[in-house]
Amino acid sequence: MSISILVVDDEPDLEILLIQKFRRQIRDGALRFLFARDGVEALTILADHEDVDVVLSDINMPRMDGLSLLSKLRERGESLSTIIVSAYSDMANIRTAMNRGAYDFVTKPIDFSDLEATIAKTIHHVEAMREVQRRQAAAEQARASLSRYFSPNLADRLASSAGALELGGARRQVASLFTDLTGFTTLAEAIEPNVLGPLLNDYIVGMTDIVFAHEGTVAKIIGDALHVLFGAPTDQPDHARRAIACSLELDAFACSFREHWRETGIEVGHTRIGAHVGSAVVGNFGGGRFFDYSAYGDTINIAARLQAANKTLGSRVCVSGAIAAMAQDFCGRPVGDLLLRGRSEPIRAFEPLNPEKCASGETQAYLRAFEELQAGDCHAVASFAALVGRDPEDRLASFHLKRLLNGDASTVITL
Template identity: 35%
Template sequence: MSERPIGGRYILERRIAGGGMGTIWRALDEQLQRHVALKLLASHRLSSPGARQLFAQEAKAVARVHNPHVVQIHDYGIDGEMPYIVMELLEGEDLEALLERRQRFTPATVAPLLHQVTRALTAAHAAGVIHRDLKPANLFLARIDGEELVKVLDFGLALLNVGSDSGSENKELAGTPRYMSPEQMQGQRALGPSSDLWSLAVVLYRLLTGQFPFSADALDALRAGASLTATPPSSIVPELGAEADAFFARALMADPSQRFSSAREMAAAFSSLLLGGKPTRAAKILVVDDEPDMALVMKQRFRKQIQDSLYDFIFAANGEEALELLRQHPETDVVLSDLNMPKMDGLTFLGRVGEVHPLVKVIIVSAYSDMSNIRMAMNRGAFDFLVKPLNFQDLKTTLEKTLKHVSEMRRMLRSTEENDLLRMFVHGGVVERVLSAVRAPLGMAGERVEATVAFIDMKDFAPVIRDDHPEAAIQRLNANFEVIVPELTSRGGVVDKFIGDAVMAVFRGQGHLGRALDACLSARQQLRTLAFRGGEQSPYAHGVCIGLDSGELLSGSIGARALGRLDYTVLGDVVNTAAWLASIAGKDQILIREELGTRLDSSFECTALGARQTPGSGLSVRIHEVTGRKQAVPTAADSTASVAPSKESPVPLMAAAPDRNA
């Protein structure tokens, strides 16, 4: 590759990703003095008009979509014969890599990810763009200003006009087989948003279960036009329950018209699995009706409930006013809406409620009681349907039933929020043990346990604390912990405490030593990857010093109960040894005692470093450095399996696998 700037301004620094379609480089924009991700078309595809068209089409697709959850494009051009796309440079990892480490996610973890992807898809579909290759590898969890933001990548196979085939002159199949909708597998070119929603449903299914909803044989049947039902996710993860089964049964219908009508509706339906509540207050009810006396009638009929602060009514004359009121009153519980109204009718309003308030319950109240209206309202998400002239006893009963449903769901959400807040400061495993301890007769029970303790210390972080602005130093430190902690907890580790620029974690239960080492190796690798992408100024460039020890520990609550200050922790030589090993480790070293090597079942690569004297005692301890996990020897089954298409490999007809932006 020439060292001259691409397009006269972009200096290539290093290759950070690539595939059959092209390569992605970390580059410096000389004019603006910022780092960017620069994508180059693969040299062997330069002579292909189809490949060049797809490359240009990707730039156009991304440029059409203005949304923070879509990777942003800065520039597009052709340098000599070489097309290039300039995009924002992201730090983080894709969901495929995260899923491989964690195996599966809880619904509460998936919900915020889904809502971010939903916003991206809503913007794309509104701009006439169908992605066609949604999968975990193309959903990137970027770390921006200390927060995690989902970015949709790789629009290299996108169609640029909803419902048309204008973006795909080649009639061959394109996409990733395990995520393709039936209509996409059948080669239909006039795809609509529902095709992307199918792919998103497969992504959700994998995140929640770690598996695919259909077997390879079932995919062949779907391609042939069969109508099949996905494996119920509760058969894989029972705690997901029948509600999740019903959600995926609809999301993965073979007939596109029977799936969710939009990404927002899909996200709202998923959120209903996690709904909850807020503190007791008057139930807020929005009445949407253009009849001039409706407000007076409702206030008269429900005057006792209003006087007792049970109900609080607000009123709108049409759907447009109602949407604005929902924006002003996000605490609204129930909406009573007419169908026939000026400006925006009830069915249109019902279809847009999810944009503003995805969790509110809507009861349709209309004189149009024919079955087609009822069916259409229910299909668009109405909770119930009442017929005018109103029977107010029926209305009262329906409101009570709906509000009871909302209240129960909100209580669940409040409990979830409180637990999440508590677990932000105290790991869930610690919470359960503390509860057991305080319920014990003495309230401060102790026990001896077999466990592994890991200390992960930031290398040379003291100068940052001394020299940097306090806010910048804390953000830099927390950026590393945001990477380290998920690796520890996903393998059953409990974060015992943060000590300055170090974190101490405890692993208990079967295989605790191996899980602890796996977590430390993975955390180290993630930090190395991020440092490579970000360069010397990256917050991840410090590296880590890691010490582990394993054995018997004393576990229990310590502190001054009378003053309301207790901590749940572990004590003993194992803790002291792990901390000491971390203190003598070099950058990115993982140190253990030699005696632990015999407990690793030859699963890890270790290097003897000789003996060191422990401080104070003067005892000599022989230590080993853990350099990695040994590679498993491929079996015949592995060899056979590798012949089948990879779960992440797109059909290589129009183009090879689209690249992932970094």
């Protein structure tokens, strides 16, 4: 690494002495010297040579002295390491120079062994500062990339950890959440690009902002669909609770988003959400060419299929019993025991609700109706019919009523 030193002194003999003293370092390319006769000329040279690292300056010079030069450098925000040269008896000026940002000083007459040691120490300081700047730049670059996937706080932590996202995966306990905007492909074909762009951008920004607020990781964005992880890449003991809380807030945003665009005459579909918790292999599988933070395993597949199950059930949010059991203070309506594609055993699923809706009379009536369904009680038909009569928009109650009327009185639902 080459170090450039600007020498500011009105004594012409100093230039010859320095070149002779440091001729080996100059020949090897380790040092480069530039020379100015006073502070005015020094500022001109610095303007033309942004790669100067060290300034070696006398104090007493014509036009602009060394102390004034230090003040000018500080005003301009120059991050240069400055060595001041002055008579030993001039300690007041040396003290002033140090207060104005000088890194070190040498006294006249110059002892070149002392000067060499001082320059070596200053170069070491410059190299240390360069390394700090390099690491800061790398961290900023990493943070900019990571911020596409992770919440700002998490991105900061990962950017400062050199090995946090090395290639390869690790098995972790995670909560996996999938979202899908229904009918988006049809919508994209029906509206103009200048409308579609802002619509999709506003949707994705709104959804990812909510994910980041819950410190989730956006593992994938494919069109309008999101795959979100909690508990990766860093541990989150409450990952199940975060996923449930996030799913409810995503649902509320999506409903509000849908109403907003409906008022403009554009019909946006519902957002379907599914979530599950369990073991998965998580890591960066980009192969070094691009960043692809992904998760694989049965946990991920089940979350994706629970999201798709909403289409059959008529619900918007469907989560597994496993994640409901892990989430503190979970509140929701049981959906049934879903026999998902590719699985031999059904899993209990729930529709999560906020506390207010969970405590409502309609929810309590649904819970009683589901208990009757689960017990094989023939009164379940009348109970679900009453629910639909009070709220025809309760699609989950309508789904169960339709099944019961078709003679299917089991809680097992084959998808």
